[in-house]
Amino acid sequence: MNNSVIRFILLYVVGFMGIFLMLPIFVALIYHESVWVDYAVVAVPCLILGIINSRIKPKEVSFYLKEGFFCTGASWVILSVIGAIPLWLTNEIPHFVDAVFETVSGFTTTGASILDNVEALSHASLFWRSFTHLVGGMGVLVFLLTIIPLAGGEGSQFNLMKAESPGPSVGKLVPKLKNTAQMLYFIYLGLCALEIILLLIAGMTPFEAINTGIATAGTGGFGIYSSSIGGFNVACQWIVAIFMFVFGVNFNFYYYVLFHHARDAFRMEEVRMYALLTAISIFIITLNTLSCSAGLFDALTKAAFQVTSIQSSTGFSTTDFDMWPQTSRCVLVLLMFIGACAGSTGGGIKVSRFVLMGKAVHKELISYIHPRSIRKTLMDGKPVTHDTVRSNNVFFGTFMLVFFVSVFVLSFENIDFSTVFTSVIACLSNIGPGLSLVGPTRNFAFYTDLSKIILILDMLAGRLELFPILMLFHPTIWQDLFTKRKVKELKHAGKILNDDFK
Known part of the structure; x- marks a missing residue:
């Protein structure tokens, strides 16, 4: 591997974590909160390391899918640990495993929390929780592709984007991959800004609108109030x-x-199925x-909110849906498995995988x-390769394997099956x-540290489509990492891969 x-x-x-941590420092100074010191203690060393690193260029810039997957998995682990340190130093989350759980939940846009009283947090920490959703929604490595010339050329950058982007496939919208990443972020931040403006008009304060907007954009679900x-x-x-x-x-x-490709847009089978599932569920x-509602409009409002919240994997709530009838709860659990579209900020198995599986069964x-x-x-009028179908089947099998193993481990908590089952999914x-x-009015604080670590790994695996995280547990990766091998020996093979990509 190219170390x-x-x-x-x-x-x-x-280095960019240091830049990100400057934002809650700024919020703390606005609200005259002393926690800015705790954030600065973490931000400054990160910035220094980033500046030093930017002056030391790698000797060999080529890297391939294996390195891309490893970098992706390791990056998210590093993000989560560094992001948890300020919450732990402020003593707002005094137990470090809990702080890591909260931060992983933020970066992976899960929104599961261990906090009983969200309002007790400082404005800086509330903003930091929400901001992790914005960073994690599109992916930090995709963000890096938009602003810096990462090493390795188009093929290497594609390996990074493929490892981090949700869904069964990833491709270029425009000729250069960097421009594709920039275009995605332009759409992402533009929609986020539009929502914030509309929320301000609807009556939210600026702090409420910004936090809610960026949490929605990342489909994360951290609220600044216990009532979500x-x-x-x-x-x-x-x-x-x-x-x-x-x-x-x-x-x-x-x-x-x-x-001006509206015909291609409405030809997308996944989007049509996503809209149909949402409408039927509502x-x-x-x-x-x-x-059990105060009229038809109230029932429609709550149903529309919870269906879009669960299917998009955001996790906001306006009511305790755990008190709903069995049929409604069953629909929500099924939507938890299906999730949103590939190429979105949402989670779940993804609608496109279910569409592709249905087509494979029909064939x-x-x-x-x-x-x-x-x-x-x-799919969308284009033939699907055998490799895509095979990888889709492998993903389904791996997802269910990880799910069942996690349920089994959490079963030792000796709590009811509904809690364990829905905690994992x-x-x-x-x-x-x-x-x-673990319903909308409760949290995950009661779990032991071991169970929380399992759920942390589940959140990371789910956000990164399983394999970048699973690869971190493969012994061959670590053997390659600590074995001195000349990268030039792989140069010829890498050149062929990059030529094929172009």
């Missing part, structure tokens, strides 16, 4: 609900609409909860009926709240 370029990228991440969004007026709730749905859509859709829950049935027929699997799909003891 020099791995070091270069990881220290770049550390339930304490705001109906107009604010509908704005948040609409934007949760919007951020769960594949961002390619917005690119096609903005740049309809079912509205009817199912009508008897298999046809092959039994007509053994000699030859049929191609099409809420973390693995980056949803946030579950049912029973």
